[in-house]
Amino acid sequence: MGARQRIVIAKPGLDGHDRGAKVVARALRDGGHEVIYTGLRRTPDQIVRTVMDEDARFVGLSSLSGAHSHLFPKVCNLLREAGLDDVVVFGGGIIPEGDRSQLFDAGVRAIFGPGTPSTEILEFVEFASGRNCGVGSQDEWHWGE
Amino acid sequence: MERRQLARQLSAIENGELQVVKTEGLIVAITGPPGVGKSCLVDGILHRLAPKYKVAVLAIDPTSPISGGALLGDRIRLSVLDDAEKSDSIYVRSIATRSSSGSMPSIVSDLANHLLASNFDLVIIETVGAGQSEMRCAAIANRIIVVEGPSRGDGVQAEKAGLLELADLIVVNKSDLEGASKVVNDLTVSLTLTNDAPPIILASATEGVGLDELSEKILSLEERVSSRRARVRQQLLMTHENVLVRNPAFETIIDRMSEEGLSIEDALREFDE
Numbered sequence: 001m002g003a004r005q006r007i008v009i010a011k012p013g014l015d016g017h018d019r020g021a022k023v024v025a026r027a028l029r030d031g032g033h034e035v036i037y038t039g040l041r042r043t044p045d046q047i048v049r050t051v052m053d054e055d056a057r058f059v060g061l062s063s064l065s066g067a068h069s070h071l072f073p074k075v076c077n078l079l080r081e082a083g084l085d086d087v088v089v090f091g092g093g094i095i096p097e098g099d100r101s102q103l104f105d106a107g108v109r110a111i112f113g114p115g116t117p118s119t120e121i122l123e124f125v126e127f128a129s130g131r132n133c134g135v136g137s138q139d140e141w142h143w144g145e
Numbered sequence: 146m147e148r149r150q151l152a153r154q155l156s157a158i159e160n161g162e163l164q165v166v167k168t169e170g171l172i173v174a175i176t177g178p179p180g181v182g183k184s185c186l187v188d189g190i191l192h193r194l195a196p197k198y199k200v201a202v203l204a205i206d207p208t209s210p211i212s213g214g215a216l217l218g219d220r221i222r223l224s225v226l227d228d229a230e231k232s233d234s235i236y237v238r239s240i241a242t243r244s245s246s247g248s249m250p251s252i253v254s255d256l257a258n259h260l261l262a263s264n265f266d267l268v269i270i271e272t273v274g275a276g277q278s279e280m281r282c283a284a285i286a287n288r289i290i291v292v293e294g295p296s297r298g299d300g301v302q303a304e305k306a307g308l309l310e311l312a313d314l315i316v317v318n319k320s321d322l323e324g325a326s327k328v329v330n331d332l333t334v335s336l337t338l339t340n341d342a343p344p345i346i347l348a349s350a351t352e353g354v355g356l357d358e359l360s361e362k363i364l365s366l367e368e369r370v371s372s373r374r375a376r377v378r379q380q381l382l383m384t385h386e387n388v389l390v391r392n393p394a395f396e397t398i399i400d401r402m403s404e405e406g407l408s409i410e411d412a413l414r415e416f417d418e
Contacts (some may be wrong), residue, residue, distance in 0.1 A: 004213065006156075029214035034241045039221035046227065050220065054239055055152035118173060 002032075002126030007058040010038040010047040012071040020093060020114075023061040027118030028060075033125065040075070044074040048082055056087065058125060061108075064118040073106035076135050080107075085136020088128045090143070106137040110143035148236065151263055155238055158255050161391070170261035172268045173363060174282035176308065177292030179274025182318040184222035185350035185360070186292060187271050191223065193360035194267070195231035201260040203253055203269045203314070208241040215241035219271060222263055236265070242273065244390050249273075249281035251383045251390075259287065267364070277309065283311050284379035288366045293332070295324030311372045312343045314362060317357045320349040341369050 009025045011018050013017045018040050036054045038047060051059050059079075061072055072091050079087050090110040091103060102112050110124050124143050132138045157163035175183050187202060194200050204219035217239035226232050242250050249272060257268040272282050282289060291312035309315065309332070317328050329347050336342035344362065348355030389395065397416055401407040 025216055026262045030212045032213040033240075034208075034215045034217060036217045036220065036239050039218075049226070049232070052149050053152055053237060055156045063233060 002122075002129060004032055004034060004127060005058055005129055006034045006036065006054060006056040007060060007125070008036045008038065008047070008051050008054060008056040009060045009062070010050070010075075011040045011062050012042055012044055012047060012068045012075065013063055013065055013079070015043060015064045015093075016040075017064070018062065019063070021060075024060060024062070024092060024112075024121060027121060028125070031118075031122040033124070039084055044071060044078050047075055048078040048084070051079065052082060052084060052086055052096050057129065058088045058090065061089065061091045063095070065093070066094070068093065068095050069099055069102060072103050076107035081136045084134075086132075088130075088132035088133055089135050090121075090124065094126075104140075104142045109133050109141070151236065151260075152159040152238070155256055158259055159240070159252055164258045165255040166262065168258045168261040170258075170268070171266070171288065171364070172257045172261070172270065172286045173288045173290060173366070174270045174272055174286035175290045175292060175322065176279070176282050178276070178294070181274070181292045181294040182228040182350045183271050183274075183292050184219050185271055186316065186318060186348065186356075189224050189350050189353065189356040190223050190269070190363060191225040191235055192197060192228070192231065193356060194363075195225065195228075196234040198364075199234045199236075199264060200267050201236045201257075201265040202269045202271060203238055203240050203256055203260075205240045205249065205253065205273050207240060207273050208243050213243075217241060236260070244395065249279075249285060249383075251285075251387050254383075280308055280311055280375065280379055281383060283372065283376045284383040288313045288363075288368065289372075290316060290363070290366075292316045292318050293328055294319045295322045295328055298354050308373075309377055310339075311369070313366045313369050313372075314343050314359075315345045316355070316359060317345060317347050319349055320347045320354050321352050339371070341371055343369060353385045363369040389416060 007028055009021050011021055026038050028035045038050055076089055089108050091108050092112040095111050109128055112121055133141055159167055175187060177183055206215055206217045208215045209276055219239055220237060253270060260268050270286055289311050291308055315332060317325055319325055329345055332345055346355050346359050348359060398412050402412055
């Protein structure tokens, strides 16, 4: 098991339910990490403030409503503006294959769709924590490439 | 101070990388059973104190004894963080209990002192949902607010020894539900037999009842003289436990006890070495 990380799991935008986010939060908890869950309907600003105040190393964004192409890059930009360059961003939910490369370009390091084994997310966290792949780094790597 | 720098310093303290000097100031613990409304009351207090006062909240949730992970969800109830005018004078940090044996990790004391030194007027510690004998918060906080609610047993509960005896203020929350005023009565009757009975406030966090009074009182709470000995006792116990928990071999010895059948006597001997 890798070192314990502080991870914010956030629901940006107007989704109606958060079952998926809670399952991921639970899996990370059971993997030995400290997970801060924000609750539903957060704005990108609120998410970035939470990441900053909680001194989290990772932030996982869950979106089911189709607004990911707007919201995920917005969070990435705000993180960089706030100087939180070392924070690793990952996403999940209903993210069509065709939308993903644009999200990776924006700084998202992994996208986990429905059916992802929770062990894979833990592997990602362990791997990414040992690599300089925060949202502000020049690294173009993303998980599963 | 810059928020990000503060957040990093608190992490360093939590990880044992930064020493803290004790600072004078108000540290209030808000404690009580799970689901009684502690987070919602804290939200109500923050709405009233900010932005006039700078308030820091340390919200504690349990660490899993099995995986070592934690799910920290106290922020969800804090609607005050969505208020742009107030949120700048509020700092909220979620804390996991980690290897501490009880509901109050001793490191919280250092975190609270550091926040006071960083110019916060008040530090609120929101404890894990606590039972009748969870008194460790007394070792860290200099004021204690115990939250109670309706339908939590009969009048004998109010007579039982424990946490209630340490309260500097008692809040009976959920006044909108049936039975809340009966709890106030039971507590009042029970406390008439005490020399320095703490005040009782009947409140409803969801309907905003009693919150003005609570927010006003919190800044000028008197310490109960009779609880002083109990506080010192808790400080002593906490310091003693720290020697054990902060030993680098602590987790390894637990592994060996559970997997190799190392006896408690032998384990204690190894700690001494």
